[in-house]
Amino acid sequence: METQLKEKYRYDLDGLRGIAIGFVVLFHVFVGRVSGGVDVFLLLSGYFFLGSQLRYAARRDATLNPWWPIWRMMRRLVPALVLVVVVCALLVILLLPDLRRVDLAWQLMASILYYQNWELASQEAGYQAASWGISPLQHLWSMSVQGQFYVLGILFALGCGWSLRIQRRRLQRKRGKEGGPERPTSSIQTIALPVLIVATIASFAYAAYLHPVDQQLNYYSTWSRMWELTLGAVIALIAPKITLNRHLRSAMAIVGIIMVITTGLLFDGAQVFPGPGTLYPLGGAVLVILGGGPASTFLASRFMRWLGEIAYPLYLWHWPLLIISLAYLQMKEAPVWLGIVVILVSLLLADLTHRFVERPLRQHAARPTRGEGRVREAWWRAHALRPSRGRAAAGIMVTLLAVACVALPPVWAKQVKAINANRLDPEVYPGAMVLRGYRAPDVPVAPDPYVLPDSLSMFWNARCMSQKGSDPTHLPPDDHGGIEAGNCVFGDRDSDVTVFLTGGSHADQWGAALDLLGKQHHFRVIPFVRQSCPSFVHDYEGAFSENCQTFNDTVRDRIIKDEPDLVISNSTRPMYEVGQKQDSVPRGYVEFWDFLKDLGIPFVGLRDNPWFFWPDGTDKYPSFCAVEEEDTSQCGVSAEVPYGTGEDPAKQKLLDRGMIPVDTRPWFCPDDWCSPDIGNIWVYRDSHHISDDYSRSLAPLLWNAMEPLMDAIHEKHRER
Structure with a gap:
């Protein structure tokens, strides 16, 4: 038996x-x-x-x-x-x-x-x-x-x-x-x-x-x-x-x-x-x-x-x-x-x-028996x-x-999608336009701060941002027929003036403003951006991954091949990876500007926005803090904390190379105070990325800095 x-x-x-x-x-x-x-x-x-x-x-x-x-x-x-x-x-x-x-x-x-x-x-x-x-x-x-x-x-x-x-x-x-x-x-x-x-x-x-x-x-x-x-x-x-x-x-x-x-x-x-x-x-x-x-x-x-x-x-x-x-x-x-x-x-x-x-x-x-x-x-x-x-x-x-x-996750995701698709009324939510004297009515700050951190930038939503785990030699604009088929092309798609946006998520966050400006002033914007990967030639600080280095090498090859009319990226960054908490200019950034100068391609450098952290080093969401604390003075930060007392550290380096420096400090810290909200809009989606709504409100200020250069580029195209 x-x-x-x-x-x-x-x-x-x-x-x-x-x-x-x-x-x-x-x-x-x-x-x-x-x-x-x-x-x-x-x-x-x-x-x-x-x-x-x-x-x-x-x-x-x-x-x-x-x-x-x-x-x-x-x-x-x-x-x-x-x-x-x-x-x-x-x-x-x-x-x-x-x-x-x-x-x-x-x-x-x-x-x-x-x-x-x-x-x-x-x-x-x-x-x-x-x-x-x-x-x-x-x-x-x-x-x-x-x-x-x-x-x-x-x-x-x-x-x-x-x-x-x-x-x-x-x-x-x-x-x-x-x-x-x-x-x-x-x-x-x-x-x-x-x-x-x-x-x-x-x-x-x-x-x-x-x-x-x-x-x-x-x-x-x-x-x-x-x-x-x-x-x-x-x-x-x-x-x-x-x-x-x-x-x-x-x-x-x-x-x-x-x-x-x-x-x-x-x-x-x-x-x-x-x-x-x-x-x-x-x-x-x-x-x-x-x-x-x-x-x-x-x-x-x-x-x-x-x-x-x-x-x-x-x-x-x-x-x-x-x-x-x-x-x-x-x-x-x-x-x-x-x-x-x-x-x-x-x-x-x-x-x-x-x-x-x-x-x-x-x-x-007991478990049932057969029959x-x-x-x-x-x-x-x-x-x-x-x-x-x-x-x-x-x-x-x-x-x-x-x-x-x-059933809850799809409902929640729908709310996030609504934030991505929604456009706030600029009459009610002027955002950065209050810096030009526009009046902000007395209404609740928008959008929902607890949904906002899960929203994604315009380029990310369009799957035009290279993610950490993806192949660093592959560029998302080459998918679905490539740029020629209109993939990952923003702004005025029919324009013959081409602007490349390069860098990491802190460059990508400017996509909403650039898309709006491109439509208004007739240039197309193509993002070559990757998570946690700013634009540099060499990573002297050892702060970024080998894949990031490879991605930057791939983007530079693409710049040589396509010869865009303009490249835009960040010009400063707080190097938290190596203990540097105020914005500075990594040496590899300057090499990238020299690379563009040798090619005769103009560059617009955007000073980075503030990063917010609690004293113990954990992420501080300014919008959460402002909603939950009656005293919101602890929710913002003095401009000296992220910026120090000096001027834009990239300014002279860019001017020496004939590039355009854009000091964004007054846009985020008017009166030397970096506030969670400006003009009824939450400035930040998390602890250090700006929201698309605030990015769009910055478009006129960004255009003021870009306009002379873009006029010259358009004139050059007309002479061809």
Whole structure:
């Protein structure tokens, strides 16, 4: 007869799960590091979940319909998740409008649909210590990895079950033809174990490879995390067959617990896991699984089992409570008193969630057997029995809340799109025109400051800006038929006067003004801009990436080839990358101007706008500050802070080369005060990029500086 998987339930491993999540909470709140508890939690998830799936699939009467285990999994995991996500969203909306960002809205959807790990990776959101401004849903990446593994594990177990069933049928047919005694079939272990071992080795190798290449992606990737869960499944298959000395097992359990609880002291998990360093906490967990004795008795105690039972909701609750508390109190890190409060409230909410959400809504009945009419029975119970009706009503409520979370991001994105498409009435929102004496009526400042940070510049929205991860030798204006087909051509598309805008996002932000001026004064504007990549020849300060250097080389080649009539870019920049906080002229900028001078191409250099930071160095959004603080004097900044006391540092260097310097300081800091709003328009979309609405209001001032040069360029074209 075939052997069946039989495993007595390990209550001590519930205690281990409680310790793992308990240390996650303690390290998040008080230490600001990853403890390794999540990695242990994932291993135990693989141990319990896939082990149970394989045991069921090995049964002769198993139904191999994937719906039932998926339904059981959803009832176990989804209600508590939806509750926490919805409460988190409501708290952000009601208490913390500065966290109402499109990226958080997309994370709501990603959390509910179990792809939060990939969403965070796509947003380039490195796993950071708890502080004001961090996503309150950041921690749900691990729940997404777990959910994805569960679906794959269900399909794998059912595949093993089908393989075992096919073997049985073949042997039965063969026995029917040949006679003789029944022959044993392969066991579920024989089928599953080789596949799981290969998957574990492959995933571990991938994690080890990706660790030095892209640790941020490595941290979130399902494929680099997979080995932690499949290793748990491997242990579930082989542990029952391992027999060890009683004293050795006792020692192993003690050592294993020590390894698990000391991981966070020895490793910075965000920088190490799930690479080879993860073998330390997982090795400790394996020792506990294979061990026994007093340590296991302690883990199986009533308190530790309770902690294990509430581990899942405790993990869900603690992080949003911590982040929202820090944001509401405007603290960078939690003092001891706040940490204790967060932990106590998290424990209380976790216990209540377990008692009144998890336990009532999970599937209590055993998995159905082949041929059992479970759907008909469930339908009858939902109509006839009050408890079943209550669970059905709760299930409908959970579904509606989940749908609401999934529906929110498109609505929020529509609001952002409206900002991008909307044009403020210049009579009501004169912006920079108040600097020319225009009167600004008494109306609320626009647009919505909490939506504004998610808006994008005109060129970015048109996909005409090269992004960090893109090929630096490829220029977006060459897509979709290129410039000849009108791609990435702004201003007057039919003009034969061509202006190139080059540089990074601080050049790109002038696109709205230049597009308007191009239409009014008949020149076309073509952007050759890239994220975090100003225009230079050589990066002497070592502040920018190799890709940025390559992109600049590519743009210079394009300038030589196309010979534009004018190039516009920034002329100064605060080099925060090397500790320089006031605007200056990097040496590579001057080389770029010499390059243009040698080609006989004129250049307009725009002095950079102020950058805003809090004293601790974190980004300061002037518009958020102005809305939330009654005393807005702390929301702006004296012009001396970003500019110093001298004149434009690029002015003389540009004049010496026959170029046009444009000192923008008076446009952003009239009367030597850099204000969050000017002329009823928020000047900045974030801490250091100007809004498109304010950029458009600057168009007449920019034209005053450009007009003599543009008149000469137009006259030259007429003489040709």
